Amino acid sequence: MLRVLTVLIPLALLVWALVDCLQTPEEEIKGMPKVLWVLFMLLIPLVGSLVWIFAGKDRRRGRATGWGQGAFPAGPAGPYGSAPVAPDDDPNFLERLRLHKLEQDLKAREEKLRRDEDGDERPRP
Template identity: 50%
Template sequence: MLRILTFVLPLALWVWAFIDCLTTPEDEVKHLPKVVWVIIVLLFPLVGSIAWLVAGKRRGGVRTGPAGGAGGLSGHEHPRGGRPLAPDDDPEFLASLKKDNKQHEDMLKQWEADLRRREEELRGGDEPDDGRRS
């Protein structure tokens, strides 16, 4: 069992560090370009993985940058934790749903009115005039 763990644990660490390195945005990579970190993790699995975990990625804290803006939040992150908000917790998303719903209701009312008008136009020419002739 111990022999298996000595092989599986470093392999799992290497795979996890490699995937983490690939999926990390460029603005969160520290010290070296992202491509260099990927090569280090690939060529030196154990040492590269540990180096990536220790020194390669900016972890925690407030993010600043193009996506974060001046306040460090992109509009869909929780102000304290920096984690994304769920859609049902995001007031901007809920407001946009209400706005879209109102627009759809207005459009449906316009369509119904247009349909009634067209039906009246079509019926106007087909209805008998109650036996009256001019």
């Protein structure tokens, strides 16, 4: 059983590192071009995979589809980018909420003025 694990763990690490490398955009890769990273991992599997994990990728930046790029509002920066912010702590959300309330108040006032001008007591659709 131990012999199987000594083969499976480095193999799983290699597969994970290769897939991660191939899916990473060029601007997030550090040190070498993507092709050289793949060759390095294939020629020296265990060492190449470990070097890729710890030094090959800028892990502080969020990917275009990741958490730090619009899925949540930007919050306090942590070691891996911005953290999600609760809606009541997000200034953008609070501003949109305030503007929505102001718009509703303005519509209600306009409707009241129209009714007063027409002398009509019932609200318009």
